[in-house]
Structure formats: structure tokens, C-alpha cells
Amino acid sequence: METHYQILGVPADAPFSLIKQRFQQLIIEHHPDKRGSSLPSTKNEDYAHRILQAWTILRDDDKRKLYDTQLEVAAHKEKVTINADVDLDDMEYEEQECVYSLMCRCSGYYVISENDLELGNDVICCDNCSLRIRVLYDVVEDDD
Numbered sequence: 427m428e429t430h431y432q433i434l435g436v437p438a439d440a441p442f443s444l445i446k447q448r449f450q451q452l453i454i455e456h457h458p459d460k461r462g463s464s465l466p467s468t469k470n471e472d473y474a475h476r477i478l479q480a481w482t483i484l485r486d487d488d489k490r491k492l493y494d495t496q497l498e499v500a501a502h503k504e505k506v507t508i509n510a511d512v513d514l515d516d517m518e519y520e521e522q523e524c525v526y527s528l529m530c531r532c533s534g535y536y537v538i539s540e541n542d543l544e545l546g547n548d549v550i551c552c553d554n555c556s557l558r559i560r561v562l563y564d565v566v567e568d569d570d
């Protein structure tokens with residue numbers, strides 16, 4: 427998914443004057459009514475629409491700020507990566523506490539309780555570093 431900045435081909439910290447300049451260039455280049463365009467007009471229409479959308483957001487200071495925040499949140503979400511998939515059978519089961527644990531390579535621990543698993547949580551954060559693992563397990567369903 428391209429950002430509004432990518433659509434206009436400007437850096438995310440571009441000054442308003444540059445954004446305006448790029449918008450004006452692009453909207454002329456990709457205007458659907460333009461003759462002799464290299465793209466089929468439907469494609470141009472679509473692109474022109476996205477250019478306009480980007481411009482509507484980025485020309486407005488408040489809207490741009492809000493959009494920047496959304497981008498940031500999205501970027502953070504993408505940073506949450508799973509470092510490994512681990513079979514539940516490979517984890518240590520602590521009967522007394524009803525938790526599964528596994529030592530991380532930083533010598534911290536991944537710990538997940540049976541309750542978490544039952545609730546469908548399968549991603550565990552190391553208690554010492556920022557690594558995460560996903561636990562693979564078969565859901566055992568009781569036959570009534």
C-alpha cells in the first residue's frame with residue numbers, strides 16, 4: 427500500500443511547497459482527459475484519483491499531522507515480527523503453575539500459561555529482550 431507521500435513521490439518530511447509543486451506536475455501528467463498519455467485512461471483516472479486524495483490530506487496541516495500519526499502507528503505494527511515458531515511440545519511444562527516456558531537465547535524466558543493458550547494467545551514476548559515467538563499447538567477439542 428503506497429503512502430500519500432509515495433504517490434506524490436516526495437519524502438515524508440517534504441515542505442508544503444514541494445508537495446504542491448509535485449501535485450501540480452502529476453495531476454497535469456495523469457489527468458484522464460490528457461491526450462497522448464502512455465497509460466490507458468482508466469489507469470490514469472485511478473492514479474489521478476489517488477493523487478487528488480493524497481493532495482487533499484497533505485495540503486491540510488491538521489490532516490497531514492493526523493495522517494503522519496497513522497503512518498507511525500502502522501510502521502510500529504509492522505515492526506512486531508515473530509522471531510521463531512516453536513512447537514508447544516518443545517517447551518517446558520511447569521505443572522505447579524500450569525505454564526509452558528522456554529529459554530530465550532538471551533537467557534530470558536518465554537512463558538505462556540495454559541489459560542493464555544485456551545484464549546487463543548499464541549505469541550509470547552521474552553521477559554528479557556524484545557524477541558517474540560509463536561507457539562504452535564493443536565487445539566484439543568473435547569467430544570461431548
Ligand SMILES: [Zn+2]
Nearest residue numbers: 530532552555
Ligand atoms: Zn530474550
